[in-house]
Amino acid sequence: MRKKEISKLAKKLAKEYETNNPKLLSKYLGIQIIYEDIGDIKGAFIKSFNDKYLIINNKLKGFTKSFVTGHELFHALEDNTEQIMFLKEHTLFSTDEVEVNANFFSAELLLNEDTDTFDIEENTLDDEVEEELMKYINSYLNLE
Amino acid sequence: MEDNFKDRLVFLRKDKGLTQDILAENLNVAKSTISMYEKGNRMPSYEMIEKIADFFNVDIDYLMAKSDVKRKEEIEKYFTKEYSISQKQIELADRIRKKRLELGYSLEYVSEKTGIPKITLSKYESLEIPAIPSDNIEKLAEVYKISPAYIMGWEKDDKEIDDIIITYNLTPEELLEYNKIKDINRALFFNKNQGTDEDKQELDETLKKIFIKSLLKKREEEKNNK
Numbered sequence: 001m002r003k004k005e006i007s008k009l010a011k012k013l014a015k016e017y018e019t020n021n022p023k024l025l026s027k028y029l030g031i032q033i034i035y036e037d038i039g040d041i042k043g044a045f046i047k048s049f050n051d052k053y054l055i056i057n058n059k060l061k062g063f064t065k066s067f068v069t070g071h072e073l074f075h076a077l078e079d080n081t082e083q084i085m086f087l088k089e090h091t092l093f094s095t096d097e098v099e100v101n102a103n104f105f106s107a108e109l110l111l112n113e114d115t116d117t118f119d120i121e122e123n124t125l126d127d128e129v130e131e132e133l134m135k136y137i138n139s140y141l142n143l144e
Numbered sequence: 145m146e147d148n149f150k151d152r153l154v155f156l157r158k159d160k161g162l163t164q165d166i167l168a169e170n171l172n173v174a175k176s177t178i179s180m181y182e183k184g185n186r187m188p189s190y191e192m193i194e195k196i197a198d199f200f201n202v203d204i205d206y207l208m209a210k211s212d213v214k215r216k217e218e219i220e221k222y223f224t225k226e227y228s229i230s231q232k233q234i235e236l237a238d239r240i241r242k243k244r245l246e247l248g249y250s251l252e253y254v255s256e257k258t259g260i261p262k263i264t265l266s267k268y269e270s271l272e273i274p275a276i277p278s279d280n281i282e283k284l285a286e287v288y289k290i291s292p293a294y295i296m297g298w299e300k301d302d303k304e305i306d307d308i309i310i311t312y313n314l315t316p317e318e319l320l321e322y323n324k325i326k327d328i329n330r331a332l333f334f335n336k337n338q339g340t341d342e343d344k345q346e347l348d349e350t351l352k353k354i355f356i357k358s359l360l361k362k363r364e365e366e367k368n369n370k
Contacts, residue, residue: 034350034353034354036346036347036350037346038339038343038346038347038350039339039340039342039343039346040337040339040340040343041333041334041337041338041339041343041347042333042334042335042337043333043334044331044332044333044334044347045331045332046325046330046331046332046351046354048321048325048354048355048357048358048359049321049358049359049361049362050362051357051358051361051362053354053358055331055347055350055354068334071334071335072332072334075332081330081332084332085329085330095336096336098332099335099336103335128335132335
């Protein structure tokens with residue numbers, strides 16, 4: 001099951017670098033983060049000359065910002081833009097799973113294992129991310 | 145600096161990027177004649193001086209190094225506001241030059257393909273001839289594979305001509321990477337949300353910034369590896 005692998009990856013990273021903060025992890029992994037006002041777009045991952053960049057909307061705050069960073073970090077770790085482009089161009093395979101996995105990774109990373117909760121500061125949870133968290137919790141319930 | 149006829153002739157010729165051969169051809173004289181003029185071994189007749197001045201579009205006084213003003217008439221026109229190159233013409237000249245550089249075409253190549261003399265093309269690009277006849281616009285559009293309306297600035301092309309390509313003098317490999325990065329569909333968006341057209345434009349600017357940043361880093365690394 002892919003989800004188990006992803007979960008392992010998240011836990012491994014958190015242990016190795018002694019943090020589950022996606023911003024710090026990106027820094028340790030040599031992935032650069034650029035904050036820009038990109039309107040309705042929350043975040044994006046792009047590679048340029050083998051350098052990996054996360055573009056994060058500078059209007060995001062607290063948990064939402066962390067979640068989006070974690071999500072884009074997963075894309076950077078997977079580093080399979082070429083494959084995804086290929087699938088998009090040449091096949092009818094849905095690339096939704098890529099997004100599902102990225103959200104799953106981010107949730108796994110940010111879940112506080114001690115309390116089994118997400119540490120969300122007041123008013124920093126946006127609707128879209130909240131929905132992703134709900135999906136995550138449901139998927140966990142189904143898994144067990 | 146140039147201070148007599150022979151020096152001015154060499155300067156004007158090189159300034160236009162012409163060889164002695166090509167200049168000789170245009171003036172209907174032997175190459176050896178040009179060579180002798182440039183060495184100062186022979187002075188041209190008055191008729192020839194006029195012809196040369198005409199060809200380079202400069203005053204005879206300038207050619208003979210008696211004045212530093214290339215075209216007195218144009219300066220006067222400029223100050224009397226008769227000489228009004230419009231913003232549109234400036235942009236048009238800019239577009240055809242950038243498009244040519246973007247495609248990596250030399251003036252010679254474009255001249256060959258369009259049948260427009262090289263010197264005329266260079267005058268279009270430098271605004272010495274600000275009004276380009278429509279048949280030549282069409283020829284240029286064909287060679288550059290763009291629409292005449294785009295050259296005229298009547299329509300915006302998706303592939304807006306890019307300063308980065310020229311400013312950073314991108315190598316073919318770098319250009320390839322640049323085109324990849326500029327293809328916004330390649331960015332992996334959060335939940336595939338690509339935002340509005342406005343957002344895309346904003347993102348496009350960011351992508352360009354990222355490209356420049358990584359380009360400079362890559363070049364620095366290449367330098368250090370040498």
